[in-house]
Amino acid sequence: MWIFSPLMTTENAPTDPTYRLRAAASGREAIAPVREGVVYRDAETGEELEPVAAVLPQDGVGSALPRTPVNLRVCRRCEQLTPRDLATCEFCGLPAA
Template sequence: MAVRQRYRFRAPSTGREVIIEAEPGHTYRDSDSGEPLEVVAKLTPLAPSPSNLPWAIENLRHCPWCDQMAQRDLNDCPTCGRRMGPITTA
């Protein structure tokens, strides 16, 4: 389970982005240029969450019981709590 919140950071000069489980008060630097990274966005799901996948359409599926969206890596639906079946690949 992800305990710390994940953020998307960007290097201002290069525009390169990285996703980091960040802690408040720490300064994160770009590994190539050494410049401080700027926070661009906070990723959902918010911490703490049983899923480690960001909410994007390719990482979600529908619960067969309540028809709500859930992350692909979860076994139980976060909305209704019922067990979801295995993921089938087409």
């Protein structure tokens, strides 16, 4: 089960390393940039989320954001879901604005 918490949005671009976080009791998960010394909690249950795996760095091509609903927009030409942090649609190349 994936939780799309407001931990990461286009406003808080990832400068911190990104981790897969998990709540021990329920197994609910999220992907978010993690800063040392900060306690992360599930947006719905309030359980503490603990880092369980680091997300591999990307090759610098394409979106730096996790592919979650808050980070996607619908392209007005091809109607595909494309990352918000890219200047053009990743499918048809139409500029975002």
